[in-house]
Amino acid sequence: MNWNGGCLCGEIRFQATKDPDWVGHCHCSICRRQTCAAFTTGVNFAGETFQWTKGEPAYFRDSMGVRRSFCKHCGSSMTWEPTGGDICVFAGSLDRAEDVRPTCHVYTTTMLPWLKLDDGLPQYLERDPGLAANWEYLGTQKA
């Protein structure tokens, strides 16, 4: 099933043509500082199934060496793109955000103390150990 999404102002749109292979909440300090929300929810798609269908986003390369896309016009943060070919879309940019199925929380070492959740999902202090390790970024060994 196709997954469509885009930014707040509508200048940027994208489409993923297959279902995501991983969905998880991220509490890392970089996600928090870019979105300014308490945590993000990453929805990971294989890169070959993803394309920008309208407009082109701007990119910022974060301190881990990973590029993050956003809309120059409205500031919407949309993706986190580790090398290795995956595109991790932030859930709120999806038209059907309600249909994703988060499976865990990552980087809970830096979870905000006032965030009280009751979703029963596993919490990993750092990355999800079960995740296919093709996300290469600084400080991380490829499995």
Added chain:
Amino acid sequence: MDWNGGCLCGDIRFRITEDPERATHCHCSLCRKQTSAAFTTGVSFATEAFEWTRGKPVYFRDSVGVNRSFCARCGSSMTWEPSRDDLIVFAGSLDRAEDIHPTGHAYTSTMLPWVKLDDGLPQYPEGDPDLSWNRE
């Protein structure tokens, strides 16, 4: 006590010289679409206590006519500015985000079904009725 904050890349910094009036989680579709997070946490300050101390953000006027600031270089969305007197800082832009005390959830009529909360805070289907710009 001063509250400092800024964007991810550091080009933009701000300071607030008073404590916040209120902190409320917002589940509205505009906040969700701009941050792409499940919900935001808005920390409201008196505009007169707030100043940009390094760089200047760019602004986008959303569909309800409110300016939202962000950093042109890294995309961090920092503020939502609903009136002349009040300014909302999104919690994740604060250096001491852990020190705020959220008191409720607004716009829970559009809360995502997979957000499961256990914080005991009141949930308002629309705006937090105690925030002045929702009463006007």
